[in-house]
Amino acid sequence: MGNLGSIKNMFKYIGVESKIESDLDKIKNASKILLPGVGSFDTAMKKINESGLKEVLNEKALKEQVPVLGICLGMQLLTNSSEEGILDGLGWVDAKTMSFKSVIDKKYRIPHMGWNIVSESNESKLTDGFKDFDETRFYFVHSYFVKVENEKNSILKTDYGLKFDSAIQKDNIFGAQFHPEKSHKFGMNIFKNFAKI
Amino acid sequence: MLRTRVIPCLLLKNESLVKTVKFKEYNYIGDPVNTVRIFNELEVDELMFLDIFASKEGSSINFKILKDIANECFMPLSYGGNIKSLDDAKKIFKIGFEKVVINSNAFDNLKLIEEISKYFGAQSIVGSIDIKQSFFGGQKVYSHHGKKKQSIGIVEWAIQLEKAGVGELLITSVDKEGSWDGYDVELIKSITHSVQVPVIANGGCGAVEHIGEVVKKANASACAVGSMVVYQKKGAGVLVSFPGKKALEEVLR
Numbered sequence: 001m002g003n004l005g006s007i008k009n010m011f012k013y014i015g016v017e018s019k020i021e022s023d024l025d026k027i028k029n030a031s032k033i034l035l036p037g038v039g040s041f042d043t044a045m046k047k048i049n050e051s052g053l054k055e056v057l058n059e060k061a062l063k064e065q066v067p068v069l070g071i072c073l074g075m076q077l078l079t080n081s082s083e084e085g086i087l088d089g090l091g092w093v094d095a096k097t098m099s100f101k102s103v104i105d106k107k108y109r110i111p112h113m114g115w116n117i118v119s120e121s122n123e124s125k126l127t128d129g130f131k132d133f134d135e136t137r138f139y140f141v142h143s144y145f146v147k148v149e150n151e152k153n154s155i156l157k158t159d160y161g162l163k164f165d166s167a168i169q170k171d172n173i174f175g176a177q178f179h180p181e182k183s184h185k186f187g188m189n190i191f192k193n194f195a196k197i
Numbered sequence: 198m199l200r201t202r203v204i205p206c207l208l209l210k211n212e213s214l215v216k217t218v219k220f221k222e223y224n225y226i227g228d229p230v231n232t233v234r235i236f237n238e239l240e241v242d243e244l245m246f247l248d249i250f251a252s253k254e255g256s257s258i259n260f261k262i263l264k265d266i267a268n269e270c271f272m273p274l275s276y277g278g279n280i281k282s283l284d285d286a287k288k289i290f291k292i293g294f295e296k297v298v299i300n301s302n303a304f305d306n307l308k309l310i311e312e313i314s315k316y317f318g319a320q321s322i323v324g325s326i327d328i329k330q331s332f333f334g335g336q337k338v339y340s341h342h343g344k345k346k347q348s349i350g351i352v353e354w355a356i357q358l359e360k361a362g363v364g365e366l367l368i369t370s371v372d373k374e375g376s377w378d379g380y381d382v383e384l385i386k387s388i389t390h391s392v393q394v395p396v397i398a399n400g401g402c403g404a405v406e407h408i409g410e411v412v413k414k415a416n417a418s419a420c421a422v423g424s425m426v427v428y429q430k431k432g433a434g435v436l437v438s439f440p441g442k443k444a445l446e447e448v449l450r
Contacts, residue, residue, distance in 0.1 A: 005293035009268055039318070109395050109418060111320050111364065115200045115242055137200070139243075139273055141295075141320045160199060182295065184240050184271045 004036060006181040007071070014188055016195045024056050032066055032194070033057070037073020041097065041144075042085030044077055049087070061092055065172045067197045068092075069126075075168065075175030076146060084144050093170045095148040104161030111143045112160045118178075124155040124169045126176075128193045136186055138166070138178030146177060172197075201412050201449055202242045202419035203440065205426045206399060207232065209248040209278070212262065216427055217249070218375030220327075220343040226427050226435055230265045236426075237270055239439040244270060245298065245367075245421060248278025252301050253342040255279060260288060267293030275323055283312045290317065298367060300325035301340040304347060307361050314362025323397070324363035326354055328384060329371035336384065343371050351384075352391045359392045366392060367421065370400035375424055377403025377431045385415035397421050403431065405440045409448030 004020050011018040018034070021027055035057075037044055048054050061068045070078045079089045082097035089097070100110050117137045120127060130136045145164035148154045156167035158177070168175040174194065180187030207229070208215050214226040226232065229246075236244060246266065250256055256279065263276060276289050277298025286297045299322065303310055313322050328351055331337040338347040338354050347354070355366055368388050370381035378401055385398045395418030398411045402422045411417045429436040 005267060005291050006271070006295070009293050010271055013271070039316075109393065112199065113320055113364070113395060114202050114419070117200075179273075182271065182273045184237065187271060 006179075007034065007036060010181045010188065010191055011195075014192055014195070016191065022051075024052055027053070027056050027060070030060065030066065032197070033060060033068045034194075035068060035070040035074035035077065037071065037075075037077060039073070040084055041073065041076060041082040041089070042087050044073060045085065045087040045089065048077070048090075054090070057090065061090075061173055067194065068173050069194050070173075070175040071181075072142060072177060072179060075177050076144060078168070078173060078175050079146055082144060092173045093148065093153055093168055093175065094150055095146050095153065095165070095168060097144050097146050099144055100161065101143070108161040111141055112145075113141045114139070115183075116140055116158050116160060116166075116178075118156040118158050118166050121154040121157045121165075122152055122169075124167075124174075125197050126167065126169060126174050126190060126193050127155055129189050133186065138176075138180070138183040138186055140166075140178045142177060146175070200242070201408070201417075201445075202397075203408060203445065204243045204245050204397065204419055204421045205236060205241055205439070206245045206247065206421040206423050207427075208423070209246055209259070209262065210250050212259075214427075215249075216375065216423060220249075220371050220374060222375075227437075229262055230269060232427075232437055233266050233269050235437040236439065237272070239437075241272060241439050243273040243275070243419075245275045245277070247298065248276075249342050251278030253344060258285060258289070260292065263289060263294065264292045277323070277325060280309075282309070283316060286313045286317065286321075290321070296321055296323050296365075298323040298325045299363075300327065301342075301345075303358065303361070304340050307357065310358065310361040310363055314364075319362050319364035319394075322363050323365045323367050324355075324358035324361075325367040325369065326351065326358070327369045327371055328381075339371065352387055355388050355392055359394050363394060365395045365397060365418075367397045367399055369421075373401030374399075376401050377424055379403065379407040380411040380415070380417075380420070382411055382415045385411055385417050389416040389418075395419060399423075405444045405448045408440075408445065412449060 275296035399421035
């Protein structure tokens with residue numbers, strides 16, 4: 001998952017310009033950053049560390065404070081660490097990424113894959129307009145989940161054997177465990193909100 | 198709690214969508230892109246596209262159609278039909294699909310599944326098994342769109358696919374396909390008992406009650422539907438539709 005093609009398709013559909021970029025100089029000029037995730041935690045962090053992207057991202061997210069949205073693994077990268085790997089995360093949000101396998105009942109199949117509902121834990125610009133839906137649901141695919149240290153950084157929660165943080169926020173930094181690009185009107189709402197921030 | 202996914206399984210034949218009965222009788226349904234637009238508006242859970250001729254005749258993947266579909270769809274998409282290499286999978290994912298469905302090509306090359314699973318993760322790959330009553334001696338595994346009988350046992354093959362790294366299994370009863378008379382509950386149950394990965398039941402769905410039955414009795418994680426969502430009713434004309442949320446909640450309760 002973490003599909004760049006679908007993300008770009010959805011932004012195009014809602015009329016927002018987006019670019020898939022790996023060139024550090026171009027990322028330096030971005031007004032907003034979306035951080036998808038492909039592969040495993042350590043593979044992604046290793047790439048971020050070795051490519052020089054880490055310095056650029058830190059500059060953009062922490063100094064310039066441009067809005068950043070991490071999706072799926074991209075949200076997990078925002079945390080301090082993950083049970084999936086040994087490398088440090090970006091650590092922008094005080095949270096950790098944990099494995100479902102070690103904590104939930106065996107009757108729950110892993111990955112957590114499919115549509116699930118979310119409930120709001122704290123208000124956020126990212127989840128604006130959710131009250132207009134009678135039930136807000138998203139498409140999930142993941143084997144690891146995020147647990148925030150400070151409850152005020154949790155904006156959505158989802159139940160799968162336990163309640164985990166399905167969306168998080170700290171200041172200009174946002175994370176979504178689900179896939180907005182695959183969650184039709186619900187996902188479009190998230191992307192539209194992010195575009196407006 | 199996770200919602201049970203109901204997945205329209207759409208069959209591509211060249212540039213068209215068709216529907217089959219027991220993997221035969223290719224009836225024209227419509228233009229794929231127009232049809233997915235309707236499913237998009239109906240906000241279906243997920244869509245699966247299988248190019249039956251690509252697997253049967255070994256023809257190449259029609260990337261153009263897949264691209265047109267992905268540009269229209271904002272729901273999880275999977276594609277199956279003659280995926281031969283990691284490169285094929287890479288191209289399909291780049292277009293905007295998130296899962297590939299592999300059936301026939303796994304028999305000669307189980308490594309293909311390992312490779313894709315390692316590169317993109319198990320969630321990106323669906324192992325598909327077609328099962329058909331053979332003339333002698335019960336249900337057997339068939340590949341190449343029901344053309345080629347395989348000697349391996351059904352459950353044994355399911356376990357091998359799981360070990361190789363598929364994230365889900367699509368279990369299709371060829372005898373039930375297009376029949377409207379319900380899933381092969383016993384077959385699905387034999388698989389869900391033997392593997393950990395989610396199982397998608399396929400073949401035979403003709404009413405929402407069939408979905409409730411296979412989920413409750415056989416522990417299916419998801420249900421693929423075909424005829425029911427492309428025809429008005431059995432023997433009637435084409436009508437693209439999707440069961441309502443209430444009706445589904447009722448049978449899944």
